[in-house]
Amino acid sequence: MKPVKIMQTGDLHLDMPFSGGSLPYEKAQKRRQDLKDNFLHILQLARDKEADLLLITGDLFEHQYVDRATISFIDQQFARCSDMRIFISPGNHDPALKNSYYRTYPWKSPVHIFCEKSIDRVPIPSLETDIHGFGWDQWQLFENPLSQYRASDTKRLNIFMGHGEVNVGEQQGAYCPLRVEEVEAAGGDYLAAGHVHRYKTYESQGRVIAQYAGSPEPLHFGETGDHGVLFGQLSKSESKWEFIKTQRKRYEVLAVPAETVSDSEQLSSLLEEKEIELDEKLLIRLVLEGAYDPDAPPSSRELKTRLKESCFFAEVKDNSRPDYDLKQMQKEYANTLIGDFIDKMLERIEGAVLKEEKERLTQSLYIGLDALTGRRRDLV
Ligand SMILES: [Mn+2]
Structure with a gap:
């Protein structure tokens, strides 16, 4: 069996507004364009590398913000990848809700979307491969999709894909827990996972068994470091992968x-x-x-x-x-505006319950002292 060539990505978050930080509107718009450019780059890479499969492991777009025009753009771009099979397993930002474009848009490109939370199998006879995937169909999903599942033909290459938390255990609140042992027990040769935005790889007996490709474009200051996609050659006997940087910023x-x-x-x-x-x-x-x-x-x-x-x-x-030496200043400025100000502010800081409140009051104390002692300080 010759290895199957796979391009793995996910967590693109197309049409994300970038409104959370302090990015001005035009820059946020540029960042949204970066996401689209990154997406185009990934498809070009997949074509250049003659990938057999393109696996998109969820959070392809933002359900709440995505434009129909963006969906049509995605569909048109997929249509230019006629030599590869494309699979999507929706995640927590693009769940296959009743009104999701995954269900309502008349997709013309040959893309397969796993819209159900239970695992479904798509056989690809020409590659002697079965793709097993599931999708989020609601905003929160805590069930373990793998626990009862078994691949029907373990002679074939069995690739699992989905959006969830790998190896975090079954504790309360874990999103779609996916355990590497369960992938193996289910007859899986590999799990393409989405959700974590940093590239991460899991090995079992010297073989790469599961991976997060991470977000190909970093989305905020919590996502420093390298961001890109995974390209791999996978067969029953080998699992060779390379990380390719695609980030624009x-x-x-x-x-x-x-x-x-x-x-x-x-x-x-x-x-x-x-x-x-x-x-x-x-x-x-x-x-x-x-x-x-x-x-x-x-x-x-x-x-x-x-x-x-x-x-x-x-x-x-x-x-x-x-x-400032507050104790010293309390003595030095006792019974003056400055002394009273320090006393009152320290009292309020002491009495504050929330951490943010404490920080805000502490900040105010120092800004106040700068002002009262005639000092200047830039506030940014
Ligand atoms: Mn994500």
Whole structure:
């Protein structure tokens, strides 16, 4: 049996609004275009590599935001991949609900969509392969789709696919728990999984048995590092895979003591040291931490300007604070506005129940002290 060539992807989240962070509207729109460009790139790669199968493991698009035009674009692009078989197993962001385009759109391309939560089998005789897949058909799905399932013909190559949590156990709240042992017990040769946005591989007896391809395009600052797709050659005897980067943009989060980067010159040497290059593909978040000399605050605005001019997007989160000696100041300024202000604020911080409230009040204390002592500080 010659190996089956597989392109695996998922978690593209097409038409995601990118409205959660502080991205301006035009940049969010560019990011939505990045998702589409990435999708086109993946299909081109699959054609170039003459893939037999394209497996899309859910979260292809955002059910709540997707445009019909985007669905028609997907369908048209699939139609250009006539030499490969395309399978989709819907996930928690694109569940096959009654009103899902998966069910209502008149798909013209030869794509197979697993719309049911129980596993279904699609035989591909020419490849001596069976594809076993399931799809989310509601917003939350906790059932284990594999527990009772058995592949009917273990002489064939049995590929499982679905959106869920691999090897997290059966604890309450696990989305579609998928255990590698259960894939093997069900007669599976491989599981293509979606849901986790970082590339991850699972081996059993020296063989790659399951993988997350991750999100081909990183979607927010929680998704730093490399993002791409998996291309593999799979047979009963081999499971060889390569990770191919497809991301259009990349995210970096740089958390540093405020004392060490007070101006753009220090920032430049820090970036050099961390080997971070500023370019139009980078979204960067600089987090300033720790305490600094109240008379030498970091120039957050200058830092932000410096980053912004050479990156696609930059933000500065200033979690740092001036190093005031509060006890000393309470004594020194007793019975004055400053002393009373410190007393009252510390009381309120003490009494705050929520962590966010405590942080907000602490921040207010330091901003207030800067103002009352005639100091200036950039607020970003
Ligand atoms: Mn996802």
